[in-house]
Amino acid sequence: MDLHLRDRSVIVLAGTSGLGLGAAESLVKEGATVTVCSRDGQRLDDALRHLESIDGGDVRAVRCDITDRKQIGRLIEETVESVGGIDHIVASTGGVPPGGLDELDDRDWYQAYDLLMMSLVWTIDAAKAYLIESPGGSITVITSTSVREPIVGLTLSNAVRRGVIGLVKSAARELAPDVRVNAVLPSAFDTPRIQELIDNAVESGTHPDEETAMADWIDDIPLNRLGRPTELGDMIAVLTSDRAGFVTGACLPVDGGRLRS
Ligand SMILES: NC(=O)c1ccc[n+]([C@@H]2O[C@H](COP(=O)([O-])OP(=O)(O)OC[C@H]3O[C@@H](n4cnc5c(N)ncnc54)[C@H](OP(=O)(O)O)[C@@H]3O)[C@@H](O)[C@H]2O)c1
Incomplete structure (x- = not known):
């Protein structure tokens, strides 16, 4: 199926690793002109080199x-x-610290709010006019299954991401009919972030070793494995494109069956 994304301008926030990079990869394969961003110069260089090695669209990496x-x-x-416009935004972020209420301080809460919520508020504010100008503008936000079923030990994610879904639903109505706004809800994917959570589980003593911690994530997924970042990326490419032209305000699990409801 042609997604008609050739030469469309897409910005992928936090797009130099993991799920953001997987989305960028899928979009480049569809011929889009993809701008990825993040903070670390080396990660930007590596992502640029990786994405340029894929046959398809153009790539830029911006700090x-x-x-x-x-x-x-x-x-x-x-x-x-430099590209002439913006047609689509894919909004990933970094992860927020694990921990329960007793392990988190005010700074953690405010930083998580800035990273997960305000980054999206500021992006919508800055990009809105260009997305409205574009025929078929869209925003696709990467969140987590934690918005539907909280994950033990990820209190910041459980709490703040629910607000992000409120923002997605509100923006979908406010920006309609010009811009579609959707969220994807990944479970556990094979990225540096999931390794970080596993290392943390072992360090904090909730699991005796990496194997047990990994098994805990996988046992909760009926398809019995971690997702691959481009499996999420391919769904994001469809949601981003006009092929999903009647889909807005949707929260789509891409979770190997993890969610029970
Ligand atoms: N992997 C999973 O299984 C999974 C499941 C559900 C939800 N999630 C969530 O999905 C998001 C992405 O996860 P991931 O697995 O892709 O993580 P990842 O592999 O650690 O990648 C995180 C990306 O975010 C960038 N980043 C972090 N802070 C940033 C900032 N302040 N400004 C710009 N870029 C920033 C990082 O680059 P720099 O360090 O260079 O800035 C990196 O490119 C996270 O919020 C994570 O909690 C992940």
């Missing part, structure tokens, strides 16, 4: 910390200047 409103504004304006 941007998505917890800084000014840097998001610059990313949007520079993308418009």
Whole structure:
């Protein structure tokens, strides 16, 4: 199926690793002009080299910390200047610290809010006019199955991401009919983030070793394995494209069956 994404301009926030990079990979394969951003220079170089090695669209990598409103504004304006517009946004983020209420302080809460919620608020604000101008503009937000069924030990994610879904649902109505806004809900995918959570589980003593911690994630997934980032990326490419032209305000699990409801 042709997704008609050739030469469409897509920004992938936090797109140099894991799920963001998987989305960028799927979009480049569809011929889109993809701008990925993140903070670390080496990660940006590696992602650029990797994406350029894939047959398909053009790629740019731009340094941007998505917890800084000014840097998001610059990313949007520079993308418009160099590519000519913005048709789609795919919004990933970094992960927030694991832990329960007793392990988190105010700073953790405010930082998680800036990273997960305000980054999206600032991006919508800066990009809205260009997305409205585009025929078939869309925003696809990467969240987590934690928005539907909280995950033990990930209190920040469980709490703040629910607010992100409220923002997705509100923006879908406010930006309709010009821009579609959707969320995907991944379970556990094979990325550096899941390894970070496994290392943390072993360090904090909730699991005796890596194997047990990994088994805990996988046992909760009926398809009995971690997802591959491009399996999420391919779903994001469809949601991003006009092929999903009647889909907005949707929260789509891509979870190997983890969610029970
Ligand atoms: N992997 C999973 O199984 C899974 C499941 C459900 C939800 N999630 C969530 O999905 C998101 C992505 O996860 P992932 O597995 O792709 O993580 P990852 O592999 O660790 O990648 C995180 C990406 O975010 C970038 N980043 C972090 N902070 C940033 C900032 N302030 N500004 C700009 N870029 C930033 C990182 O690059 P720099 O360090 O260079 O900035 C990196 O490219 C996370 O919120 C995670 O909690 C993941």
